[in-house]
Amino acid sequence: MKTFLLLLISSLTLWANAHIFVYHRFGDNRYPSTNTSIKDLKNQFDFFNKNGYKVITLNKLINALKNKETIPEKWVVLTIDDNFKSFYKNGLKVFKEYGYPFSMFVYVEATQKGYKDYLSWKELKEISRYGSLEFHSYGHGHMSKMSTSDLKKDFEIGLKVFREKLGIKPKYFSYPYGEYTKRVKEIAKSYGFDAILNQNMGAIASFSDIYDLDRSALVGKSNLDYFLKIKALDAKWISPKSYPEDGVLKFLQVKTDQNSKHGYYYISGFGSSRVELNNGEIKLNLNKKLKKFRTRVIISIGNKMSTKLLMKDEYGTK
Numbered sequence: 647m648k649t650f651l652l653l654l655i656s657s658l659t660l661w662a663n664a665h666i667f668v669y670h671r672f673g674d675n676r677y678p679s680t681n682t683s684i685k686d687l688k689n690q691f692d693f694f695n696k697n698g699y700k701v702i703t704l705n706k707l708i709n710a711l712k713n714k715e716t717i718p719e720k721w722v723v724l725t726i727d728d729n730f731k732s733f734y735k736n737g738l739k740v741f742k743e744y745g746y747p748f749s750m751f752v753y754v755e756a757t758q759k760g761y762k763d764y765l766s767w768k769e770l771k772e773i774s775r776y777g778s779l780e781f782h783s784y785g786h787g788h789m790s791k792m793s794t795s796d797l798k799k800d801f802e803i804g805l806k807v808f809r810e811k812l813g814i815k816p817k818y819f820s821y822p823y824g825e826y827t828k829r830v831k832e833i834a835k836s837y838g839f840d841a842i843l844n845q846n847m848g849a850i851a852s853f854s855d856i857y858d859l860d861r862s863a864l865v866g867k868s869n870l871d872y873f874l875k876i877k878a879l880d881a882k883w884i885s886p887k888s889y890p891e892d893g894v895l896k897f898l899q900v901k902t903d904q905n906s907k908h909g910y911y912y913i914s915g916f917g918s919s920r921v922e923l924n925n926g927e928i929k930l931n932l933n934k935k936l937k938k939f940r941t942r943v944i945i946s947i948g949n950k951m952s953t954k955l956l957m958k959d960e961y962g963t964k
């Protein structure tokens with residue numbers, strides 16, 4: 647009995663996953679696809695409250711991952727991409743009411759140049775009393791289309807202005823539009839961030855790459871209950887590793903630790919198909935001409951999921 651309980655407990659903690667969510671605009675119905683209404687926000691926070699979810703800081707999650715600690719079930723981290731005024735005007739009071747921490751990723755140029763719709767440095771400083779401010783680039787460009795020297799310039803000027811105006815060094819980075827390639831990731835990593843966040847739907851487990859953390863977007867008509875049921879799949883992607891040069895996705899090969907006989911694979915523009923597993927491995931000829939410059943390939947087995955983002959890199963590895 648004791649062994650059984652121990653086994654049960656250890657497998658429960660092995661299965662434990664945290665979830666990172668990303669918001670953009672709050673109570674701003676001019677942009678339905680990136681907006682979260684205040685009613686929806688309160689419903690989500692009530693759901694966390696009633697169902698035992700613990701909203702923690704991004705710091706706490708990253709420290710647990712770095713120290714190889716067990717990730718408890720029901721940890722939730724809330725992030726906000728872009729320093730929109732609507733957070734200050736509408737969202738912040740709800741976060742304060744529930745006492746929930748957050749990390750806001752700042753598009754530096756927008757504040758620096760006083761773009762309409764974006765927060766001022768003064769407002770950002772006020773916000774930093776309740777949550778952390780992190781880095782979301784200087785110019786909010788499509789990074790896979792920027793040359794290496796332009797990318798470096800963007801990081802350097804952005805980090806310099808961020809530090810001068812806010813007096814802090816950001817610890818975390820999120821990609822503009824959630825777009826990245828191997829080259830973009832390596833450049834971002836070279837600036838010494840403790841973690842990098844993408845925008846692929848998913849969950850966080852002890853084996854997650856801290857430089858490629860999945861976030862599900864709680865915008866528009868998103869399904870929180872579904873997002874919370876997703877678990878991270880420990881998957882080794884053998885093919886594809888990057889966007890195919892000729893745009894044809896020839897082969898899918900992914901190794902997992904799963905015993906299931908089948909799972910599903912999804913490709914942007916093609917939908918979802920069933921796939922058989924052989925000793926946890928997926929091996930499949932595809933020969934699909936990709937339709938989108940930004941393609942997600944997702945493997946799911948039960949409620950476990952692993953995503954590969956394929957983006958054309960205009961500058962290869964140069």
Ligand SMILES: [Zn+2]
Binds near residue numbers: 728753782821822
């Ligand atoms: Zn953004």
